[in-house]
Amino acid sequence: xxxxxxxxxxxxxxxxxxxxxxxxxxxxxxxxxxxxxxxxxxxxxxxxxxxxxxxxxxxxxxxxxxxxxxxxxxxxxxxxxxxxxxxxxxxxxxxxxxxxxxxxxxxxxxxxxxxxxxxxxxxxxxxxxxxxxxxxxxxxxxxxxxxxxxxxxxxxxxxxxxxxxxxxxxxxxxxxxxxxxxxxxxxxxxxxxxxxxxxxxxxxxxxxxxxxxxxxxxxxxxxxxxxxxxxxxxxxxxxxxxxxxxxxxxxxxxxxxxxxxxxxxxxxxxxxxxxxxxxxxxxxxxxxxxxxxxxxxxxxxxxxxxxxxxxxxxxxxxxxxxxxxxxxxxxxxxxxxxxxxxxxxxxxxxxxxxxxxxxxxxxxxxxxxxxxxxxxxxxxxxxxx
Numbered sequence: 001x002x003x004x005x006x007x008x009x010x011x012x013x014x015x016x017x018x019x020x021x022x023x024x025x026x027x028x029x030x031x032x033x034x035x036x037x038x039x040x041x042x043x044x045x046x047x048x049x050x051x052x053x054x055x056x057x058x059x060x061x062x063x064x065x066x067x068x069x070x071x072x073x074x075x076x077x078x079x080x081x082x083x084x085x086x087x088x089x090x091x092x093x094x095x096x097x098x099x100x101x102x103x104x105x106x107x108x109x110x111x112x113x114x115x116x117x118x119x120x121x122x123x124x125x126x127x128x129x130x131x132x133x134x135x136x137x138x139x140x141x142x143x144x145x146x147x148x149x150x151x152x153x154x155x156x157x158x159x160x161x162x163x164x165x166x167x168x169x170x171x172x173x174x175x176x177x178x179x180x181x182x183x184x185x186x187x188x189x190x191x192x193x194x195x196x197x198x199x200x201x202x203x204x205x206x207x208x209x210x211x212x213x214x215x216x217x218x219x220x221x222x223x224x225x226x227x228x229x230x231x232x233x234x235x236x237x238x239x240x241x242x243x244x245x246x247x248x249x250x251x252x253x254x255x256x257x258x259x260x261x262x263x264x265x266x267x268x269x270x271x272x273x274x275x276x277x278x279x280x281x282x283x284x285x286x287x288x289x290x291x292x293x294x295x296x297x298x299x300x301x302x303x304x305x306x307x308x309x310x311x312x313x314x315x316x317x318x319x320x321x322x323x324x325x326x327x328x329x330x331x332x333x334x335x336x337x338x339x340x341x342x343x344x345x346x347x348x349x350x351x352x353x354x355x356x357x358x359x360x361x362x363x364x365x366x367x368x369x370x371x372x373x374x375x376x377x378x379x380x381x382x383x384x385x
Contacts, residue, residue, distance in 0.1 A: 003278070004369040012339040012374040017155050017317045017346070017365035019206040020187060022275075029274035030211055033267035041266045042234065042257075052266050059273035060256065063215060066276060067201070068194040072220075077259035078269055079214035082183040083110040085202035086149060088259060089179055089216070090118045092226040097177065099145040101126040104137060105355060106159070109347040111149040111181050118147065128350075133312070135159035137167050143176035152192060153184035156319040156346050156363060157311030160185070160192060168198050177222070183207055187279070187367065188290070188316060209368070210275035211268035216259055223248070223255060232261035286368055290316060293370045300379050310358070316366040319346070327360040330385065334362075337381045341365075 003023030007013065013021055039048035041056045060076040079085050087110075103115040105128050119126035131137055137150060148171050152161040161167065164180070171178045178198045185192060187208040193201060199222045205213035228235070228246065235257045237250040247254040298314035301307045310319040321327050331343030342363040345352045352358050364378070 007369070009373065010338040010377070012377055013369060014339065014341045014364040014366060014374075014378070016187070016367035016369070017184060017207070017363065018342065019204075019212070020209045020367050021369045022211065022271075023209055023278055023369075025278055026210060026271050026275045030267050030271040033270045039266070041264060041269070042254075052270065055270040055273050056266065059269050059276065062273060062276045063217060066190060066280075067196070067217060069217065074217055074219055075256045077216045077218065077256040078264055079216060079259060081206070081212070081214040082181060082202045082204045083114075083214075085200075085214045085216040085259075086111055086179060086181065087114050087117075088230060089200055089202070089218075089226075090114050090147070090149070091121075092229060093118075093147065093177075094225055094227055095122050097145060097225050098122050098124055098147050100124055100143075100147075102129060102141065102143065102146055102148040102150075103127075104129045104131045104150050106131050106135075106154045106156075106348065106351045107149075107151055108155050108181065108183070109349065110183075111151065111179075112350060115147075115149050131159075131161075133159075135161050136163045137161060139163070139166065139170045143171040143174035146171070146174070146176035147179065148176060149179045149181065151181040151184065153182070153189070154348070155184045155317065156348055156352060156361070157313075158184065158315030158317040159311060159313070160189070164192060164196060168196060172197070177225075184317065205268070205272045205275065208275060209278060210272040211265070213265055213268045213272055215272075218259075220255060223258065226258070228258055230261055234263070235261050282368060289372070290366060290368060290370065293372060293375050294318075294366055296372075297364060297366070297375050297378060300375075300382075310352075310356075310361065317363065318365075319352075319361040319363045321359050321361050325385075327362045330362055333385050334378075334381060337377075339378055339381055 037048040037051040039052045041052045063076045101115045101119045103111055152164050168178050179200045180198045182193055182201050182203040186203045199219045201217040203215050205215055236244045237247045238245040247257045294316045295314050301320055302309055306323045307320050327343045334341055344360050346363055
């Protein structure tokens with residue numbers, strides 16, 4: 001069965017770096033929640049709630065299994081998106097553990113702006129490190145009592161943090177903390193994050209074939225370095241006139257609740273659990289098709305002397321501009337032909353605009369929903385334009 005059979009032949013979706021399309025099993029799981037067990041997780045004891053609880057707990061376990069991390073060391077919390085997770089962590093980290101803030105030049109605005117806010121709040125220096133062309137990060141800095149927030153894959157050309165494990169080891173060796181933005185890695189190369197001992201890994205389920213949802217994978221020993229200042233229902237076991245008992249303090253198995261104030265997106269979490277199963281079921285043929293489509297489209301774009309590509313390697317996420325042609329107009333023209341792609345700076349303004357001084361770009365981001373016929377259609381339409 002084609003899990004994306006709701007796409008017609010003239011619809012080409014190339015914006016998976018923003019949010020991926022959802023395969024039918026994921027859509028059906030969300031429908032099933034609302035139709036068969038619409039209930040609050042971790043609050044009720046009737047059968048619907050028990051089913052929701054089981055699926056939510058499975059989602060947490062599957063996430064750790066995917067990253068090959070142990071429950072005794074890490075826990076999983078759910079939130080709105082990557083941006084929210086990063087901001088939540090940085091807003092709750094205690095000042096005594098932060099003397100300097102680091103990020104890199106190719107970051108999405110999520111960590112780039114959040115690290116600005118942290119440095120201003122604590123009145124500490126902020127350093128923007130220059131990433132190498134291969135995506136690696138220099139390790140000459142002293143990360144003593146530093147917080148490093150860095151992506152492991154860029155959202156405009158897919159370049160990866162190829163020395164991720166060395167970065168984590170160096171920062172921890174210096175006495176610092178590492179938060180990884182994994183939003184662009186989880187769908188197609190989560191393997192690079194396996195056994196990565198970062199203090200926190202934040203990503204968005206909606207970029208990995210699941211509903212709109214944020215996921216935080218956090219080291220248990222980071223919790224004592226945080227102060228909970230965003231708090232509400234679902235986080236406490238008891239409340240007094242002027243005090244409260246956090247669920248995370250009362251029961252170590254409920255530590256995930258420190259980031260889960262209020263009612264959670266239980267249906268989306270259940271469907272995310274199904275999306276993890278679906279991703280795990282991708283065959284060698286699925287992966288080869290994605291690679292072949294990526295290489296063919298990259299080859300086509302690079303063959304035109306007017307097309308200027310960002311990055312030197314073929315990647316499912318690719319950005320470019322056409323000399324003499326406004327990218328926003330190109331994006332609109334593609335859209336009229338049923339080809340959905342992004343135009344602009346993709347929330348990476350500092351690097352793409354201020355450092356590289358590129359004009360606005362067009363981004364094609366492929367996924368397992370991409371068909372060979374989609375690539376042929378893009379080539380025909382681009383040729384016509």
